Amino acid sequence: MFQTLVWNVLPTITMAQSETVDRILDAAEQLFAERGFSETSLRQITSKAKVNLAAVNYHFGSKNALIQAVFDRFINPFTRILRERLNEVAKGKEAVSLEELLQIITGSIVSVPRRNEKSLSIFMRLLGLAYTQSQGHLRKYLEEQYRTEFKLFLNLLRQATPHLTPVERFWRMQFMQGAVAFTMSSSEALGSILEGEKGVRASVEEIVAQLIPFLAAGINAPSQAGRDQKGGIESVEGMHSA
Amino acid sequence: MFQTLVWNVLPTITMAQSETVDRILDAAEQLFAERGFSETSLRQITSKAKVNLAAVNYHFGSKNALIQAVFDRFINPFTRILRERLNEVAKGKEAVSLEELLQIITGSIVSVPRRNEKSLSIFMRLLGLAYTQSQGHLRKYLEEQYRTEFKLFLNLLRQATPHLTPVERFWRMQFMQGAVAFTMSSSEALGSILEGEKGVRASVEEIVAQLIPFLAAGINAPSQAGRDQKGGIESVEGMHSA
DNA sequence: AAGTGTTTGAAACATACGTTTGATGCTCAA
Protein backbone atom coordinates (compact mmCIF):
# COMPACT_ATOMS: atom_id res chain seq x y z
CA MET A 1 0.00 0.00 0.00
CA PHE A 2 2.80 2.37 0.77
CA GLN A 3 5.94 3.01 -1.09
CA THR A 4 6.81 5.83 1.27
CA LEU A 5 10.25 6.91 0.07
CA VAL A 6 11.41 6.66 -3.49
CA TRP A 7 13.82 3.81 -3.77
CA ASN A 8 17.02 5.52 -4.68
CA VAL A 9 17.99 4.80 -1.13
CA LEU A 10 20.66 2.76 -2.83
CA PRO A 11 22.83 5.60 -4.04
CA THR A 12 24.22 6.33 -7.48
CA ILE A 13 22.33 3.56 -9.23
CA THR A 14 19.19 5.16 -10.58
CA MET A 15 17.22 2.05 -11.39
CA ALA A 16 14.60 2.54 -14.03
CA GLN A 17 11.89 3.88 -11.72
CA SER A 18 8.39 4.60 -12.83
CA GLU A 19 7.51 6.95 -15.61
CA THR A 20 5.54 8.97 -13.09
CA VAL A 21 8.44 9.58 -10.75
CA ASP A 22 10.64 10.87 -13.54
CA ARG A 23 7.94 13.06 -14.97
CA ILE A 24 7.34 14.59 -11.57
CA LEU A 25 11.03 15.23 -11.03
CA ASP A 26 11.42 16.82 -14.45
CA ALA A 27 8.48 19.13 -14.00
CA ALA A 28 9.45 19.97 -10.44
CA GLU A 29 13.03 20.89 -11.16
CA GLN A 30 11.99 23.14 -14.00
CA LEU A 31 9.27 24.93 -12.05
CA PHE A 32 11.42 25.25 -8.93
CA ALA A 33 14.16 26.86 -11.02
CA GLU A 34 11.70 29.31 -12.52
CA ARG A 35 9.76 30.40 -9.47
CA GLY A 36 11.41 29.11 -6.34
CA PHE A 37 10.31 26.41 -3.96
CA SER A 38 7.52 27.86 -1.89
CA GLU A 39 6.23 29.73 -4.91
CA THR A 40 5.68 26.46 -6.77
CA SER A 41 2.64 24.39 -5.81
CA LEU A 42 2.22 20.68 -6.11
CA ARG A 43 -0.73 21.30 -8.38
CA GLN A 44 1.43 23.22 -10.81
CA ILE A 45 3.94 20.41 -10.77
CA THR A 46 1.53 17.54 -11.22
CA SER A 47 -0.39 19.33 -13.91
CA LYS A 48 2.79 20.11 -15.84
CA ALA A 49 3.91 16.52 -15.38
CA LYS A 50 0.46 15.29 -16.39
CA VAL A 51 0.15 13.05 -13.36
CA ASN A 52 -2.35 12.91 -10.55
CA LEU A 53 -1.96 15.31 -7.66
CA ALA A 54 -1.71 12.52 -5.13
CA ALA A 55 1.22 10.99 -6.96
CA VAL A 56 3.70 13.33 -5.31
CA ASN A 57 2.74 12.35 -1.80
CA TYR A 58 2.49 8.74 -2.80
CA HIS A 59 5.94 8.50 -4.36
CA PHE A 60 7.86 11.02 -2.29
CA GLY A 61 5.91 11.43 0.91
CA SER A 62 5.86 15.21 1.08
CA LYS A 63 6.75 18.33 -0.83
CA ASN A 64 9.97 18.79 1.11
CA ALA A 65 11.01 15.26 0.26
CA LEU A 66 10.32 16.00 -3.38
CA ILE A 67 12.58 19.04 -3.23
CA GLN A 68 15.37 16.90 -1.83
CA ALA A 69 14.76 14.24 -4.45
CA VAL A 70 15.17 16.83 -7.17
CA PHE A 71 18.61 17.62 -5.79
CA ASP A 72 19.52 13.99 -5.40
CA ARG A 73 19.63 13.44 -9.12
CA PHE A 74 22.44 15.98 -9.44
CA ILE A 75 24.21 15.90 -6.14
CA ASN A 76 25.07 12.24 -6.08
CA PRO A 77 26.93 12.08 -9.39
CA PHE A 78 28.54 15.43 -8.70
CA THR A 79 29.97 14.61 -5.31
CA ARG A 80 31.18 11.26 -6.62
CA ILE A 81 33.10 12.88 -9.47
CA LEU A 82 34.41 15.67 -7.27
CA ARG A 83 35.59 13.25 -4.58
CA GLU A 84 37.48 11.14 -7.07
CA ARG A 85 39.28 14.07 -8.60
CA LEU A 86 40.13 15.70 -5.30
CA ASN A 87 41.50 12.47 -3.92
CA GLU A 88 43.55 12.00 -7.05
CA VAL A 89 45.32 15.36 -6.86
CA ALA A 90 45.66 15.10 -3.09
CA LYS A 91 47.78 11.98 -3.56
CA GLY A 92 50.40 13.80 -5.65
CA LYS A 93 53.41 15.13 -3.79
CA GLU A 94 53.13 18.58 -5.36
CA ALA A 95 50.88 21.15 -3.72
CA VAL A 96 47.78 21.87 -5.76
CA SER A 97 47.44 25.40 -7.06
CA LEU A 98 44.35 27.50 -6.51
CA GLU A 99 43.58 27.60 -10.20
CA GLU A 100 43.77 23.82 -10.36
CA LEU A 101 41.35 23.57 -7.45
CA LEU A 102 38.86 25.86 -9.10
CA GLN A 103 39.20 23.94 -12.33
CA ILE A 104 38.50 20.71 -10.50
CA ILE A 105 35.32 22.01 -8.95
CA THR A 106 33.89 23.60 -12.04
CA GLY A 107 35.12 20.70 -14.12
CA SER A 108 33.29 18.27 -11.90
CA ILE A 109 30.09 20.24 -12.19
CA VAL A 110 30.33 20.34 -15.95
CA SER A 111 31.06 16.61 -16.22
CA VAL A 112 27.89 15.57 -14.48
CA PRO A 113 25.87 13.68 -17.07
CA ARG A 114 23.08 15.93 -18.31
CA ARG A 115 19.60 14.94 -19.31
CA ASN A 116 19.42 17.80 -21.80
CA GLU A 117 21.22 21.02 -22.63
CA LYS A 118 19.23 23.01 -20.07
CA SER A 119 19.74 20.71 -17.14
CA LEU A 120 23.09 22.13 -16.03
CA SER A 121 21.95 25.73 -15.79
CA ILE A 122 18.77 24.63 -14.09
CA PHE A 123 20.82 22.80 -11.52
CA MET A 124 23.06 25.79 -10.89
CA ARG A 125 20.03 27.97 -10.44
CA LEU A 126 18.57 25.47 -8.00
CA LEU A 127 21.79 25.35 -6.03
CA GLY A 128 21.75 29.11 -5.83
CA LEU A 129 18.17 29.09 -4.63
CA ALA A 130 18.90 26.39 -2.09
CA TYR A 131 21.36 28.58 -0.25
CA THR A 132 19.33 31.68 -0.61
CA GLN A 133 15.72 30.84 0.01
CA SER A 134 15.23 30.22 3.65
CA GLN A 135 14.64 26.51 3.33
CA GLY A 136 16.26 25.18 6.46
CA HIS A 137 15.68 21.53 5.68
CA LEU A 138 17.32 21.82 2.27
CA ARG A 139 20.39 23.60 3.48
CA LYS A 140 20.96 21.02 6.19
CA TYR A 141 20.41 18.22 3.74
CA LEU A 142 22.88 19.62 1.22
CA GLU A 143 25.53 20.27 3.83
CA GLU A 144 25.27 16.65 4.85
CA GLN A 145 25.68 15.45 1.29
CA TYR A 146 28.71 17.67 0.76
CA ARG A 147 30.48 17.32 4.04
CA THR A 148 33.39 15.01 3.26
CA GLU A 149 34.12 16.55 -0.11
CA PHE A 150 34.04 20.00 1.40
CA LYS A 151 36.55 19.10 4.06
CA LEU A 152 38.79 17.57 1.44
CA PHE A 153 38.56 20.73 -0.58
CA LEU A 154 39.26 22.94 2.42
CA ASN A 155 42.45 21.06 3.18
CA LEU A 156 43.73 21.53 -0.34
CA LEU A 157 42.65 25.15 -0.33
CA ARG A 158 44.62 25.77 2.83
CA GLN A 159 47.74 24.45 1.16
CA ALA A 160 47.04 26.47 -1.96
CA THR A 161 46.62 29.73 -0.05
CA PRO A 162 49.20 29.68 2.76
CA HIS A 163 49.41 33.46 2.84
CA LEU A 164 45.82 33.88 4.06
CA THR A 165 44.65 33.91 7.64
CA PRO A 166 41.87 31.45 8.48
CA VAL A 167 39.44 34.34 8.79
CA GLU A 168 40.31 35.67 5.38
CA ARG A 169 40.08 32.22 3.88
CA PHE A 170 36.66 31.76 5.44
CA TRP A 171 35.27 34.99 4.07
CA ARG A 172 36.75 34.57 0.62
CA MET A 173 35.15 31.14 0.40
CA GLN A 174 31.89 32.81 1.30
CA PHE A 175 32.37 35.42 -1.40
CA MET A 176 33.20 32.75 -3.93
CA GLN A 177 30.07 30.81 -3.13
CA GLY A 178 28.13 34.02 -3.48
CA ALA A 179 29.53 34.97 -6.85
CA VAL A 180 28.79 31.51 -8.18
CA ALA A 181 25.39 30.89 -6.66
CA PHE A 182 24.05 34.36 -7.28
CA THR A 183 25.19 34.54 -10.86
CA MET A 184 23.68 31.19 -11.59
CA SER A 185 20.46 32.00 -9.79
CA SER A 186 19.96 35.47 -11.13
CA SER A 187 16.72 35.08 -13.01
CA GLU A 188 17.62 37.62 -15.68
CA ALA A 189 20.81 35.75 -16.33
CA LEU A 190 18.90 32.49 -16.40
CA GLY A 191 16.70 34.00 -19.08
CA SER A 192 19.79 34.69 -21.14
CA ILE A 193 21.16 31.27 -20.35
CA LEU A 194 18.04 29.48 -21.45
CA GLU A 195 17.21 31.63 -24.43
CA GLY A 196 20.71 32.63 -25.40
CA GLU A 197 19.48 36.07 -26.34
CA LYS A 198 20.75 39.58 -25.56
CA GLY A 199 24.01 39.19 -27.46
CA VAL A 200 25.85 37.80 -24.44
CA ARG A 201 26.79 34.20 -24.71
CA ALA A 202 25.79 32.94 -21.30
CA SER A 203 26.33 29.24 -21.46
CA VAL A 204 27.54 27.72 -18.26
CA GLU A 205 30.88 27.11 -19.90
CA GLU A 206 31.22 30.79 -20.74
CA ILE A 207 30.30 31.86 -17.23
CA VAL A 208 32.79 29.42 -15.78
CA ALA A 209 35.50 30.74 -18.10
CA GLN A 210 34.77 34.24 -16.83
CA LEU A 211 34.52 33.15 -13.23
CA ILE A 212 37.81 31.37 -12.77
CA PRO A 213 40.16 34.32 -13.31
CA PHE A 214 37.93 36.51 -11.17
CA LEU A 215 37.81 34.06 -8.31
CA ALA A 216 41.47 33.13 -8.51
CA ALA A 217 42.52 36.77 -8.33
CA GLY A 218 40.06 37.58 -5.57
CA ILE A 219 41.01 34.65 -3.38
CA ASN A 220 44.70 35.21 -4.00
CA ALA A 221 44.50 38.90 -3.19
CA PRO A 222 47.19 40.00 -0.72
CA SER A 223 46.41 39.34 2.90
CA GLN A 224 45.37 42.34 4.91
CA ALA A 225 47.06 40.73 7.86
CA GLY A 226 48.50 44.01 9.12
CA ARG A 227 45.06 45.38 9.77
CA ASP A 228 43.43 43.76 12.81
CA GLN A 229 44.48 40.30 13.66
CA LYS A 230 42.71 39.43 16.86
CA GLY A 231 39.46 38.11 15.35
CA GLY A 232 40.94 34.64 15.12
CA ILE A 233 38.95 31.47 14.93
CA GLU A 234 39.92 28.13 16.29
CA SER A 235 39.01 25.88 13.42
CA VAL A 236 37.78 26.38 9.92
CA GLU A 237 36.20 22.94 9.83
CA GLY A 238 33.46 23.96 12.20
CA MET A 239 32.30 26.90 10.18
CA HIS A 240 31.77 25.50 6.74
CA SER A 241 28.50 26.46 5.25
CA ALA A 242 28.62 24.55 2.02
CA MET B 1 -12.19 56.18 4.52
CA PHE B 2 -9.15 55.20 2.56
CA GLN B 3 -5.57 56.18 3.11
CA THR B 4 -4.57 53.85 0.30
CA LEU B 5 -0.85 54.53 -0.01
CA VAL B 6 1.34 55.58 2.83
CA TRP B 7 2.24 59.20 2.43
CA ASN B 8 5.96 59.09 1.86
CA VAL B 9 5.04 59.87 -1.73
CA LEU B 10 7.03 62.98 -0.95
CA PRO B 11 10.46 61.43 -0.91
CA THR B 12 13.19 61.59 1.69
CA ILE B 13 11.11 63.47 4.23
CA THR B 14 9.60 60.84 6.48
CA MET B 15 6.93 62.86 8.20
CA ALA B 16 5.99 61.57 11.58
CA GLN B 17 3.55 58.87 10.38
CA SER B 18 1.43 56.81 12.65
CA GLU B 19 2.83 54.54 15.32
CA THR B 20 1.14 51.65 13.58
CA VAL B 21 2.85 52.16 10.25
CA ASP B 22 6.28 52.17 11.85
CA ARG B 23 5.57 49.15 13.97
CA ILE B 24 4.43 47.24 10.91
CA LEU B 25 7.52 48.24 8.95
CA ASP B 26 9.82 47.25 11.79
CA ALA B 27 8.22 43.86 12.26
CA ALA B 28 8.01 43.23 8.54
CA GLU B 29 11.63 44.01 7.77
CA GLN B 30 12.80 41.76 10.55
CA LEU B 31 10.59 38.83 9.60
CA PHE B 32 11.31 39.21 5.90
CA ALA B 33 15.01 39.11 6.63
CA GLU B 34 14.62 35.97 8.71
CA ARG B 35 12.31 33.92 6.50
CA GLY B 36 11.94 35.56 3.11
CA PHE B 37 8.97 37.30 1.58
CA SER B 38 6.52 34.63 0.58
CA GLU B 39 7.42 32.64 3.67
CA THR B 40 6.31 35.47 5.93
CA SER B 41 2.57 35.94 6.38
CA LEU B 42 0.74 39.12 7.19
CA ARG B 43 -0.53 37.46 10.31
CA GLN B 44 2.99 36.86 11.55
CA ILE B 45 3.84 40.47 10.85
CA THR B 46 0.81 42.03 12.48
CA SER B 47 1.03 39.80 15.50
CA LYS B 48 4.71 40.65 16.01
CA ALA B 49 3.90 44.31 15.52
CA LYS B 50 0.94 44.02 17.89
CA VAL B 51 -1.44 45.62 15.45
CA ASN B 52 -4.61 44.42 13.81
CA LEU B 53 -4.37 42.20 10.75
CA ALA B 54 -6.33 44.63 8.61
CA ALA B 55 -3.90 47.43 9.36
CA VAL B 56 -1.49 46.30 6.65
CA ASN B 57 -4.03 46.48 3.87
CA TYR B 58 -5.42 49.68 5.29
CA HIS B 59 -2.11 51.52 5.43
CA PHE B 60 -0.23 49.96 2.55
CA GLY B 61 -2.86 48.50 0.27
CA SER B 62 -1.36 45.06 -0.23
CA LYS B 63 1.44 42.79 0.86
CA ASN B 64 3.53 43.63 -2.18
CA ALA B 65 3.19 47.32 -1.43
CA LEU B 66 4.35 46.63 2.10
CA ILE B 67 7.44 44.88 0.80
CA GLN B 68 8.31 47.89 -1.32
CA ALA B 69 7.66 50.23 1.60
CA VAL B 70 10.15 48.29 3.68
CA PHE B 71 12.78 48.93 1.03
CA ASP B 72 11.84 52.57 0.68
CA ARG B 73 13.11 53.40 4.11
CA PHE B 74 16.62 52.33 3.12
CA ILE B 75 16.82 52.89 -0.60
CA ASN B 76 15.94 56.55 -0.64
CA PRO B 77 18.66 57.77 1.73
CA PHE B 78 21.17 55.36 0.23
CA THR B 79 20.75 56.42 -3.37
CA ARG B 80 20.82 60.08 -2.34
CA ILE B 81 24.15 59.67 -0.55
CA LEU B 82 25.61 57.52 -3.31
CA ARG B 83 24.57 59.95 -6.03
CA GLU B 84 26.16 62.88 -4.25
CA ARG B 85 29.47 61.13 -3.73
CA LEU B 86 29.64 59.72 -7.24
CA ASN B 87 28.90 63.12 -8.74
CA GLU B 88 31.55 64.66 -6.58
CA VAL B 89 34.38 62.38 -7.69
CA ALA B 90 33.14 62.43 -11.27
CA LYS B 91 33.74 66.18 -11.35
CA GLY B 92 37.43 65.86 -10.53
CA LYS B 93 39.81 65.72 -13.50
CA GLU B 94 41.63 62.65 -12.19
CA ALA B 95 40.29 59.24 -13.11
CA VAL B 96 38.78 57.44 -10.13
CA SER B 97 40.46 54.21 -9.12
CA LEU B 98 38.57 50.97 -8.65
CA GLU B 99 39.35 50.89 -4.96
CA GLU B 100 37.97 54.38 -4.56
CA LEU B 101 34.79 53.34 -6.33
CA LEU B 102 34.30 50.36 -4.07
CA GLN B 103 34.96 52.52 -1.04
CA ILE B 104 32.34 54.98 -2.21
CA ILE B 105 29.67 52.34 -2.60
CA THR B 106 30.31 50.57 0.66
CA GLY B 107 30.87 53.89 2.37
CA SER B 108 27.48 55.10 1.20
CA ILE B 109 25.80 52.00 2.49
CA VAL B 110 27.42 52.37 5.86
CA SER B 111 26.54 56.06 6.11
CA VAL B 112 22.82 55.47 5.77
CA PRO B 113 21.31 56.54 9.08
CA ARG B 114 20.43 53.43 11.08
CA ARG B 115 17.53 52.92 13.37
CA ASN B 116 19.50 50.47 15.48
CA GLU B 117 22.65 48.38 15.30
CA LYS B 118 20.93 45.54 13.49
CA SER B 119 19.26 47.57 10.82
CA LEU B 120 22.20 47.64 8.44
CA SER B 121 22.73 43.91 8.30
CA ILE B 122 19.01 43.36 8.01
CA PHE B 123 18.91 45.66 5.04
CA MET B 124 21.80 43.89 3.35
CA ARG B 125 20.09 40.60 3.86
CA LEU B 126 16.92 42.02 2.36
CA LEU B 127 18.80 43.33 -0.65
CA GLY B 128 20.23 39.87 -1.15
CA LEU B 129 16.82 38.31 -0.97
CA ALA B 130 15.35 40.88 -3.33
CA TYR B 131 17.60 39.76 -6.16
CA THR B 132 17.32 36.14 -5.36
CA GLN B 133 13.74 35.38 -4.55
CA SER B 134 11.71 35.46 -7.71
CA GLN B 135 9.74 38.55 -6.76
CA GLY B 136 9.29 40.18 -10.13
CA HIS B 137 7.64 43.30 -8.82
CA LEU B 138 10.43 43.98 -6.34
CA ARG B 139 13.24 43.57 -8.78
CA LYS B 140 11.61 45.94 -11.24
CA TYR B 141 10.96 48.42 -8.50
CA LEU B 142 14.52 48.38 -7.24
CA GLU B 143 16.01 48.72 -10.70
CA GLU B 144 13.91 51.81 -11.19
CA GLN B 145 15.12 53.32 -7.94
CA TYR B 146 18.75 52.62 -8.78
CA ARG B 147 18.87 53.42 -12.46
CA THR B 148 20.62 56.79 -12.58
CA GLU B 149 23.12 55.97 -9.87
CA PHE B 150 23.96 52.69 -11.56
CA LYS B 151 24.69 54.36 -14.87
CA LEU B 152 26.85 56.89 -13.12
CA PHE B 153 28.76 54.11 -11.43
CA LEU B 154 29.15 52.17 -14.66
CA ASN B 155 30.72 55.15 -16.38
CA LEU B 156 33.27 55.57 -13.63
CA LEU B 157 33.93 51.84 -13.56
CA ARG B 158 34.63 51.83 -17.27
CA GLN B 159 37.27 54.49 -16.75
CA ALA B 160 38.73 52.65 -13.78
CA THR B 161 39.06 49.35 -15.67
CA PRO B 162 40.15 50.27 -19.20
CA HIS B 163 41.90 46.93 -19.64
CA LEU B 164 38.66 44.95 -19.51
CA THR B 165 36.41 44.13 -22.41
CA PRO B 166 32.74 45.11 -21.97
CA VAL B 167 31.83 41.47 -21.61
CA GLU B 168 34.36 40.92 -18.90
CA ARG B 169 33.24 44.07 -17.13
CA PHE B 170 29.65 42.90 -17.26
CA TRP B 171 30.35 39.51 -15.79
CA ARG B 172 32.63 40.80 -13.08
CA MET B 173 29.95 43.25 -12.02
CA GLN B 174 27.62 40.31 -11.81
CA PHE B 175 30.08 38.37 -9.69
CA MET B 176 30.55 41.34 -7.42
CA GLN B 177 26.84 41.71 -6.89
CA GLY B 178 26.71 38.03 -6.11
CA ALA B 179 29.50 38.03 -3.58
CA VAL B 180 27.92 40.96 -1.78
CA ALA B 181 24.27 39.98 -1.95
CA PHE B 182 24.83 36.33 -1.17
CA THR B 183 27.15 36.91 1.73
CA MET B 184 24.72 39.36 3.22
CA SER B 185 21.75 37.10 2.64
CA SER B 186 23.31 33.88 3.85
CA SER B 187 21.22 33.08 6.86
CA GLU B 188 24.00 31.33 8.73
CA ALA B 189 26.13 34.44 8.37
CA LEU B 190 23.23 36.57 9.45
CA GLY B 191 22.99 34.48 12.57
CA SER B 192 26.61 35.25 13.32
CA ILE B 193 26.07 38.86 12.44
CA LEU B 194 23.13 39.26 14.75
CA GLU B 195 24.44 37.22 17.63
CA GLY B 196 28.13 37.90 17.17
CA GLU B 197 28.89 34.35 18.21
CA LYS B 198 31.09 31.67 16.67
CA GLY B 199 34.31 33.59 17.21
CA VAL B 200 34.07 35.40 13.91
CA ARG B 201 33.40 39.08 14.14
CA ALA B 202 30.82 39.50 11.44
CA SER B 203 29.76 43.08 11.66
CA VAL B 204 28.95 44.68 8.37
CA GLU B 205 32.07 46.78 8.72
CA GLU B 206 34.21 43.68 9.09
CA ILE B 207 32.62 42.02 6.07
CA VAL B 208 33.13 45.15 4.02
CA ALA B 209 36.78 45.29 5.05
CA GLN B 210 37.18 41.72 3.86
CA LEU B 211 35.18 42.28 0.70
CA ILE B 212 37.03 45.24 -0.77
CA PRO B 213 40.42 43.59 -1.38
CA PHE B 214 38.71 40.50 -2.71
CA LEU B 215 36.53 42.44 -5.14
CA ALA B 216 39.27 44.81 -6.21
CA ALA B 217 41.60 41.94 -7.04
CA GLY B 218 38.87 39.97 -8.79
CA ILE B 219 37.66 42.84 -10.93
CA ASN B 220 41.19 43.92 -11.74
CA ALA B 221 42.28 40.44 -12.74
CA PRO B 222 44.10 40.37 -16.08
CA SER B 223 41.84 40.36 -19.08
CA GLN B 224 41.52 37.05 -20.86
CA ALA B 225 41.16 38.99 -24.07
CA GLY B 226 43.27 36.55 -26.07
CA ARG B 227 40.79 33.78 -25.46
CA ASP B 228 37.64 34.19 -27.54
CA GLN B 229 36.67 37.68 -28.36
CA LYS B 230 33.72 37.45 -30.68
CA GLY B 231 30.99 37.42 -28.04
CA GLY B 232 30.85 41.21 -28.10
CA ILE B 233 27.94 43.28 -26.89
CA GLU B 234 26.83 46.60 -28.20
CA SER B 235 26.14 48.48 -25.00
CA VAL B 236 26.65 47.82 -21.34
CA GLU B 237 23.93 50.27 -20.39
CA GLY B 238 21.20 48.02 -21.69
CA MET B 239 22.24 45.05 -19.64
CA HIS B 240 22.42 46.40 -16.14
CA SER B 241 20.65 44.24 -13.66
CA ALA B 242 21.03 46.31 -10.52
C1' DA C 1 -8.14 -16.88 -14.97
C1' DA C 2 -7.79 -15.57 -10.27
C1' DG C 3 -5.81 -13.10 -6.81
C1' DT C 4 -2.02 -10.44 -5.18
C1' DG C 5 0.22 -6.10 -4.35
C1' DT C 6 1.20 -1.73 -6.56
C1' DT C 7 -0.12 2.38 -8.83
C1' DT C 8 -3.53 5.74 -10.28
C1' DG C 9 -7.81 8.65 -9.91
C1' DA C 10 -11.37 12.00 -8.28
C1' DA C 11 -12.71 13.96 -4.36
C1' DA C 12 -12.50 15.73 0.00
C1' DC C 13 -9.88 17.30 4.13
C1' DA C 14 -8.10 20.75 7.20
C1' DT C 15 -5.56 24.70 7.30
C1' DA C 16 -3.46 28.93 5.93
C1' DC C 17 -3.32 32.73 3.17
C1' DG C 18 -4.32 37.85 1.45
C1' DT C 19 -8.03 40.70 1.41
C1' DT C 20 -12.64 42.90 2.50
C1' DT C 21 -16.30 44.22 5.39
C1' DG C 22 -18.91 46.84 8.63
C1' DA C 23 -19.27 48.17 13.18
C1' DT C 24 -16.89 50.76 16.91
C1' DG C 25 -13.86 54.10 18.88
C1' DC C 26 -11.24 58.15 18.50
C1' DT C 27 -9.86 63.17 17.52
C1' DC C 28 -10.67 67.55 16.72
C1' DA C 29 -12.88 71.48 14.29
C1' DA C 30 -17.34 73.79 14.22
Place this chain on the structure above:
DNA sequence: TTGAGCATCAAACGTATGTTTCAAACACTT
Protein backbone atom coordinates in the same frame (compact mmCIF):
# COMPACT_ATOMS: atom_id res chain seq x y z
C1' DT D 1 -21.86 68.91 22.08
C1' DT D 2 -22.32 67.51 17.80
C1' DG D 3 -20.62 65.47 13.65
C1' DA D 4 -17.25 64.32 10.12
C1' DG D 5 -13.09 61.75 9.05
C1' DC D 6 -9.64 58.74 10.21
C1' DA D 7 -8.02 54.55 12.64
C1' DT D 8 -8.79 50.18 14.81
C1' DC D 9 -11.03 45.88 15.58
C1' DA D 10 -13.16 41.15 15.21
C1' DA D 11 -15.01 38.56 11.88
C1' DA D 12 -15.76 36.74 7.65
C1' DC D 13 -14.70 36.06 2.60
C1' DG D 14 -12.92 33.41 -1.18
C1' DT D 15 -9.16 30.99 -2.67
C1' DA D 16 -5.10 28.11 -2.62
C1' DT D 17 -2.26 25.15 -0.31
C1' DG D 18 -0.27 20.28 1.27
C1' DT D 19 -2.08 16.10 2.51
C1' DT D 20 -5.37 12.09 3.04
C1' DT D 21 -8.84 8.90 1.65
C1' DC D 22 -10.71 5.11 -0.68
C1' DA D 23 -12.29 3.03 -4.71
C1' DA D 24 -10.93 1.76 -9.36
C1' DA D 25 -7.39 0.21 -12.59
C1' DC D 26 -3.33 -2.05 -13.37
C1' DA D 27 0.64 -5.53 -13.52
C1' DC D 28 2.13 -9.83 -12.73
C1' DT D 29 2.76 -14.30 -10.49
C1' DT D 30 0.62 -18.71 -9.66
